[in-house]
Amino acid sequence: MLSSFIGTGPGFWLPRQGSTTAAGVDYLFNAVTAISIFFFVLITVVLLYFVWKYRARPGHEAKASAVHNQKLEITWTVIPLMIVVWIFWEGFTGFLNLQMPPENAYEVQVLGQKWKWLFTYPNGVVDDNLHVPPDEPIRLVMTSQDVIHSLYVPDFRIKRDAVPGRYEREWFQAEEPGEYQIFCAEYCGTSHSAMLSKVIVHRSRAEFEKWLADAGNFLDKLPPEKLWEGGQKLYNQRGCKQCHSVDGVAGIGPTFKGIWGHKQALKDGSQATVDENYVRESILNPQAKIVAGFEPVMPTYQGRLKDKEITAIIAYLKTLE
Amino acid sequence: MTPKDHYLNHTSGFASWAFTLDHKRIGVMYLVATLGSFLLGGLAALAVRTELISRGPTIMDADTYNKMFTLHGAVMVFLFIIPSIPAALGNFVLPLMLGAKDVAFPRLNLMSFWLWVIGALFCIGAVISGGVDTGWTFYTPYSTTTNTNVIATTLGVFILGFSSIFTGLNFIVTIHKLRPLGMTWFKMPLFLWSLYGTALIQVLATPVLGITLLLLIAERALGIGIFDPALGGDPVLFQHFFWFYSHPAVYIMILPAMGIISEVISIHSRKHIFGYRFIALSSIAIAAFGFLVWGHHMFVSGQSGMANAIFSALTFSVAIPSAIKVFNWLATLYKGNIHLTTAMIYALMFIITFGIGGLTGLHLGALAVDVHLHDTYFVVAHFHYVMFGGTVIALLAGLHHWWPKMFGVMIDERLGRIAAFFIFVGFNTTFFTQFVMGSHGMPRRYYDYLPQFTVYHRISTIGSYVMAAGFFLIAYYLLRSLFRGQAAPMNPYGGNSLEWHTASPPPFDNFTTTPKAEDPYDYDRLVPDEVNGGYRSLTYEGVGTR
Amino acid sequence: MSHEAHPQVGHVVPLSTLFAVLGTLLVMTFVTVAVSWFDFGRFNLWIALGIAVFKASLVLLFFMHLKYDKPMNAIVIIISMALVMLFIAITLTDTAQYEPERIPGYAPSIKTNPK
């Protein structure tokens, strides 16, 4: 118990170590914790001892003693100084390790948006979880579509802001297959705390490759009557879900439940029937027809959804009676 | 014992307070105003903690929660902590410690207070008309795109900034120009040194906050995109602007607190302060270093690696003067005669809680470790240990220490100690838990959390209730003392700085006899006053004090 | 009454000094416009700033009496200007470092940008 408290083992402080760099970070965290505990105990013990020894009581009086002592002052200036210089140096060199991805790293594009992460692989596959092979350096090239987000994987000890208008990089190398939590660490609004994803570390490079290939053509594998399932997946993955519910409750955008084939009142006073053309236009050019009572805030999906994918989403909408 | 005519009853009526130029009355008005803000911010904190007692929605929805923590942060930072010690206690004590009749610019002082009121009205108006959900940091582009009341709030904070600038300006000039004959810089009480350092930051850093907020208002109102990437601006630049003020502002909050601790520790242990020059100069060093470390808030924000390294190195330099102060306070206790009054208990508590706050700053200053801890509850716990465990605890120490001087009444020491116990236990329960949960990766500003964090959140929330109970107890006995408190002697604790050589409460123009500046920490010429209670000074023997 | 009876009177700046300062300022204004017609490469900005600093110093020293004032007032101004320079220097160093990471011309809400 005590050993875990002062940080020599996992448990009380810090989560499991999932990446190659985690141990180095933990070493410094534990060292600083140990230094802190040493000084804290020192200060507290001296404080309590003095308070007890020199407590006011009948017959006790303050006794004059030196009011300054150059040597003492220099001692307690120089010793902390040397300690913090050491901490700085360790923190700095450790940071360089965290910053510089190896040359041969596998690259995944990351897009943050309210309120989900999208990971794009070299073959164009987009997924809302980060799938990676084990024991291989992964470089993330990150940006954001709206406000600042921050991709944080506690088990890997990595975190980096995704800033709109710019590409940020971070990297890691996972050690053990399994699932690791991704948080958004920069406050981004209503569903900030629900902007959760997973890092899925596959058991081998081969398994990862297979997943990637399957993910690339999952719509092609579906029979036409199952196309709506593909649409449902896209609905969940591509950011529809964040604003359009399927349970009849209006969110930032209108709900999808029961709108197929019905007329919608538009902001400009006209009406539109929800059919193939309307849905296609609303996805590719969202500002064209705004449903009354909602703000024109939806980004365009032009170039981000393939034609077949829009067809799948339409198939899914038809199922939402 | 209590003089018949003093500053509280010298004149009466609303106008005699609202338009007073007396620094003591302005200090009291600031005290009431900031403590009122503390109540508001505290209730918001309780709402936040209550929401987090269990997973999922508990008492409010996500948007309300976001507005609630913004309210808590903005009110606590801008309305409470920044003005609390300098503008409330500082205003009251500073001229008295100098043996002066007032601050250099009494009208500016009054204006500063009313600017505070106007700024506060803007902020509270923004809350009433729907709230604001940006967090107190107003990061772009979130703050330029959210549809909540950002403009009203930032305008309020802008005005509060000028209130703060004028207080600081007043204090600098007062300390420079109104020191009495014989009081050289190194004979000033240490509280004045810390107020001087604070005032330097207030004057030199706050204008940059002003321009930052003006730019933010221009982004929202006029579509000028300096910070908004959608308009070609740079959101990381906003963070530079914001932290150039807001990091030094942290020292606006903590420096005067350290000054109070120096006073209280020395007086209540009847012992000359140890290492006067080192404590005094470390205040100025902290103020100066404080301007050089703002980038440590941006280690993972997209700041360049080079800037990260520079800021990390400079950040550690602030640790040294803080450590010097703590060691000197400990050395002051040595061979003293320690009276465990409520004020002293808070001062000792400060050393412990501020110590934890400072030491965990080492984790956050170390670049590699900060990458993991940044924007988690570890940071939340760290700055609460500094801001609450430091500033608020010191404010309580100062409040108990000078309460007899301010209102001429003694407080109930027994209830004081009980409340201090509640606060100590409640505070550590609330926030130490957050260190642990932060190190496990719980991000801050989260409305909901994963199951593994439930136990920490629950303990933390319970701690906050204990802390709240302590504060309500304090409010009770302080208010009661005003009506039923035992009359305070002139110098109840035996201090030798000049404010203790005038009546409690002081007369309208502070001193009836011209005070003599001597070593403020030399207690040899103070003897117990058998007649009136407290202590009397042999220096003024035979001089007509009331 | 003697000079002591007028404690308010600080240093009275001679008219000749005031006009000499104005003359220099006007000349320097002309110079700064004139040099902008020539191209000194990367020194353009520094020449312009150097002239501006020189002009500002004249205003501070003579029009604003700093030359005759208590040194503290000058220190206040020097500190504030040093802080501005510190702020600009550090922020500029950092932004210049990360500028390559920014997407050139990124401004989705600005419709007037050339394609």
Add this chain to the structure above:
Amino acid sequence: MSHEATPHLQHHFETPEQQFDAGKLGIWLFLATEILLFGGLFCAYAIYRANHPEIFLYAHQFLDKVLGGTNTVILLCSSLTMAWAVRASQLGQRKLLITLLSLTLLGGFGFMGIKYVEYKAKWEHGLLPGTHFAPHEEAANDSPPGEGVKPPAHGKRPSNVQIFFGIYFLMTGLHGIHVLAGMGAITWILVRSARGEFGPDYFTPVDFVGLYWHLVDLIWIFLFPLLYLVS
């Protein structure tokens, strides 16, 4: 020295010197805050200028050097009359003081008048900051300019030119507000000097308003080359 002999001495000061010195330090501290306030804008300027010089090279061509230079001369002259006014009040030259303050005020009006002409030209050509940036054809291309707008000598319009106009309007706008505030303050001491309140014994307000006015001039000394004379 008794308070009766020095009617302007406040009760908490011992001597008029102490009061004057305190006030003077106070006003200088206030000026320092003004420098830092503008410092933020200079920082924004420096960063965009250093990282995107092409925006500044292109966009500054739409500013009128002649009008900007004239304004510089006007402000410098008004600074002289202000400094002279302080001297006049120190020496008790009441009529001269009133004349000089009026001239200074006139300078302020002249500056703001020219500023109005410049702003109007920008407005008419759609050279506005941020989302309002909508350059008219003649401003966007090399075709003949409208009044007060020089044709771009070279170059295609780069991206994000609106940032230059954002910075231009913020800097000159905030400066303009300060000019207006200074004019208000000058009017106030003009009225007081007409009442004969100032003389060798008491000229503090003239001195302090003067310092403020010089600071406004000082900032313009930097704004002019930075915005109008980019090369």
